[in-house]
């Protein structure tokens with residue numbers, strides 16, 4: 001592996017071969033951020049852990065399992081929409097586009113878009129951006145299946161990836177953000193994030209966003225609390241990660257997964273509930289944590305939207321709506337936009 005320091009971007013560059021390279025912040029920066037963020041988010045009355053910390057190797061694998069669960073409709077519904085979009089998307093992009101993906105994960109749905117790109121391009125460029133190391137594994141798998149694919153992976157936060165992309169070159173980008181991961185943002189953070197994407201885009205760039213729609217409470221609640229307990233395992237795994245990486249002593253038997261749909265706020269709220277009065281030490285965050293019985297640690301919001309709200313939000317943040325694709329049940333939406 002050839003490693004070169006990218007001083008100006010604070011990234012290390014890993015060139016695997018002529019078709020695959022990654023950029024990654026230095027390890028010390030990543031660990032420091034994790035310890036500091038946990039110290040801040042757990043050392044307060046309303047405790048929370050950012051959902052971006054779910055995705056260590058085990059968390060990413062558990063998320064892939066969630067995607068196959070009968071209760072978890074978002075993945076199979078979005079895949080169905082992407083399949084239907086195969087004939088229509090090519091009329092909006094020409095051969096000059098590169099595919100950029102925020103939160104690419106296992107890049108499973110990406111394949112439906114890469115099918116379109118690689119069919120019409122001699123060389124297709126794909127820039128996955130993901131905080132999880134799963135990016136490396138999924139990139140290697142993609143390269144086994146697509147001959148004319150060239151991958152530049154950015155193993156970093158969405159914000160880091162967008163900074164990386166800004167002014168990168170003059171090539172047109174189709175930026176995709178699937179899985180309704182956008183729903184994890186609060187309304188204000190979401191608007192700021194969309195404005196950031198908008199300011200990263202050049203004229204000619206396109207953005208495709210997958211958003212989950214408001215629906216029956218039962219369907220929503222069972223998608224985030226499945227009968228096999230995989231979502232529960234995924235939620236609790238963040239405590240194991242803190243134990244392993246920040247030298248902490250969470251006893252997972254003393255916590256349970258709790259999720260509920262808040263109709264007024266149009267969001268699934270996911271928590272870890274403390275089952276007893278307990279104290280936990282998180283050494284690398286310099287934190288001694290006292291939790292009361294039934295106290296909640298918030299771990300994720302997953303906002304749901306109406307089609308009108310999506311239109312208003314995208315227009316407000318500087319986009320022109322080009323097209324919205326839906327499934328037959330109107331469970332999920334994919335919206336293609338350009339910059340105003």
Ligand SMILES: C[S@@+](CC[C@H](N)C(=O)[O-])C[C@H]1O[C@@H](n2cnc3c(N)ncnc32)[C@H](O)[C@@H]1O
Nearest residue numbers: 052055103104105130131132156157158178179
């Ligand atoms: C819910 S999964 C979605 C994966 C895939 N896009 C899909 O639709 O199935 C979210 C992905 O985004 C990544 N992720 C979460 N928060 C992130 C952040 N703040 N910055 C970069 N990646 C993030 C996770 O590692 C994970 O792979």
